[in-house]
Amino acid sequence: MLPGEDRAARRVLLVCLAAGATTLLDQAVLNIAVPSMRQSLAAGAADVQWIVAGYSMAFGLALVPGGSLGDLYGRKRFFLIGVAAFLLAGVAAATGGGPGTVIVARLVQGAAAGLVNSQVIGTLQDVFHGHDRGRALGLYAVTAGVATALGPPLGGALVAGLGPELGWRCCLLLSAPCAILTLALAARWLPPPRRTARDPGLDVLGLALACGCTLTLMVPFIRTPGSGGVALLWAALMGALAVTLTMHQRLRVRRGRRPLLHPALRSSKPYLLGTAVAMAQFGASLASGLVLTVFLQEGLGLSALSTAAVSLPSALAMGVVSALAWRMVRRIGPHTVTLGLALGIGAALAGAAAALTVPSAVLPLVCAAVQLLAGAAAGLTVSPNQTQVLHHAPAEAAGVAGGILQMAQRIAAAVCLSAVSAVYLHSAPMPPGGSGPRFAYALASCVGAGLLSMALVLSLLRGATTGRPAMPADKPGQQSPAPQRHRTT
Incomplete structure (x- = not known):
């Protein structure tokens, strides 16, 4: 080079x-x-x-x-x-x-x-x-x-x-x-602008319907409807938009036109399963961070800066481990994601146990240690899984594949934030625990999302034994494909 x-x-x-x-x-x-x-x-x-x-x-x-x-x-x-x-x-x-x-x-x-x-x-x-x-x-x-x-x-x-x-x-x-x-x-x-998609026709109606589906799904979690009738109206509108989008996509395929979702994305099991893993992990991670912030400030009376200090080890650990995760991928391949999810489940369980048993005076220090483990778990999960997902996206749909992945994560975050915060806010604390048991219940619900992610990863690994490798990896004596380079402008 x-x-x-x-x-x-x-x-x-x-x-x-x-x-x-x-x-x-x-x-x-x-x-x-x-x-x-x-x-x-x-x-x-x-x-x-x-x-x-x-x-x-x-x-x-x-x-x-x-x-x-x-x-x-x-x-x-x-x-x-x-x-x-x-x-x-x-x-x-x-x-x-x-x-x-x-x-x-x-x-x-x-x-x-x-x-x-x-x-x-x-x-x-x-x-x-x-x-x-x-x-x-x-x-x-x-x-x-x-x-x-x-x-x-x-x-x-x-x-x-x-x-x-x-x-x-x-x-x-x-x-x-x-x-x-x-x-x-x-x-x-x-690099200079260049097209990667073959079909120049943009599916404007498909984009509008997809935006409508996303909006009707996310808005109720941003602002809870005031009555059951309003909630049913939102659900009916979302269902109608989803059905219309599905029919529209099938019609475009029959006419030989480029659909909004590339056919290779819909038919790729690794892409779909990896996206589902990313949704569950991302939603659970944001939700656990939210309830931790509320618990530290309202339950333990910490200031905003002290709360940020407790959360800081998670972000730092994620950054460091993410930079080193590719070495682990070379050693154990897609099992890196499995290891990360297992550590995340362990961190959530440790946090729940600490909230129930550790005295309030030292609980912030224990939570900081748990956050360190949770950040390392995210570092082993996020980047390797994202690489795995996008590895199965065709070049002509690379931007759409990445956009769908991130959009799916943010939709999952809206659902998880709503559900987990509801568990924290509405669970009745067991005496003499104050808000500690409620925090433990909320983390337990995050464990459920982690177990779902683990099941999806195991399913993906089983499928990889008979098909295409689930994650790009170098074979002994074989070099990685050379990166495609572009001249600077």
């Missing part, structure tokens, strides 16, 4: 990691500033709910359209558009004078983040192959862990140092310098 080609690939990877850090840091840093933001804007509970959850909802809705657009018309232009829109919307949110302005700006910013991240996954698919792809995705997971780790401490420090009025606004502006740098590097270093 030429030195210039290696340098070009490293620059592309750097741009992708910068984009991931920018969008993930923005989401992580705001959560701890929500109370001061609510006080400053005189925002109601529903306003705060839309400000926080609207970002994730719009992020998920933009992933599949963004992946399709990148596949059809090239990724670079939509990457640049997404980063620029993210930057402008962030400034609008930080300077907003009322809840309505901030809500709209955060929705636009979330959609822009989804557009950017769908191009990131597709670009990594285009440029890297084999174990190089696994390493690149591992570094992407490291970036997620670092951004998640830095968010709460930075947000808490800004609010504490600048006061409630200016602090939350600076939290929203924190990602602006990162976005400007990412935009400049992307314009210079990303």
Whole structure:
């Protein structure tokens, strides 16, 4: 390989990691500033709910359209558009004078983040192959862990140092310098736009129906309907949209036109099972983190900064282990995911046992140790499983495959957050335990999601013994496929 080609690939990877850090840091840093933001804007509970959850909802809705657009018309232009829109919307949110302005700006910013991240996954698919792809995705997971780790401490420090009025606004502006740098590097270093999909026809109706299905599924978890009749109406609307989408996709296939979901994705058992594993793991991880934050602050009376310190080992461990997980993949292959899921189940069980037995004075330290184990488990699971899933996606659907994976994870997160938080909030504590038993019940429900993931992985491994390997791996004496390189612009 030429030195210039290696340098070009490293620059592309750097741009992708910068984009991931920018969008993930923005989401992580705001959560701890929500109370001061609510006080400053005189925002109601529903306003705060839309400000926080609207970002994730719009992020998920933009992933599949963004992946399709990148596949059809090239990724670079939509990457640049997404980063620029993210930057402008962030400034609008930080300077907003009322809840309505901030809500709209955060929705636009979330959609822009989804557009950017769908191009990131597709670009990594285009440029890297084999174990190089696994390493690149591992570094992407490291970036997620670092951004998640830095968010709460930075947000808490800004609010504490600048006061409630200016602090939350600076939290929203924190990602602006990162976005400007990412935009400049992307314009210079990303590969020139090129199509990877053969069919130039974009399924606009299919995209609209898919967005409608996602919206009707996620909105009830963002804001619980006020009556059973409203809930039934949402369910009926979602069912009608899902049936219409299915019929529309079949009709497009009969007519020989490109459907929204590539046929190879629907027929690939490893892709489907791996996506289901990612959904269960991602949802359980976010839900357990949420109830831990509530338990530490409301149950044990810790401050926001102390709560961030307890959660910090998880993010750090995930980042470090993700960077090293590819070595484990080389040794034991897809069993790396099995090991990670087993450690995650063990961490949830340990946390539940600690909540029931450990005195409150030392419980935060025990929770920090448990978070260290949980972060290592996520590091062994997320990147290897993501590599496995995207390994079975065809090149012409790489962006859509990555978008569907991330969208599925965010839908699962909405369901798990709602269900697990309901377990914590509505479980009756056993005497004399206070909120400790409720926290243990919530973690026990996360164990259920972990066991489901384990069953799916075992099913995938059994299928791999008679078919295509479940995860790319080098055979002895065989080199990984050479990464596809592009000249810089």
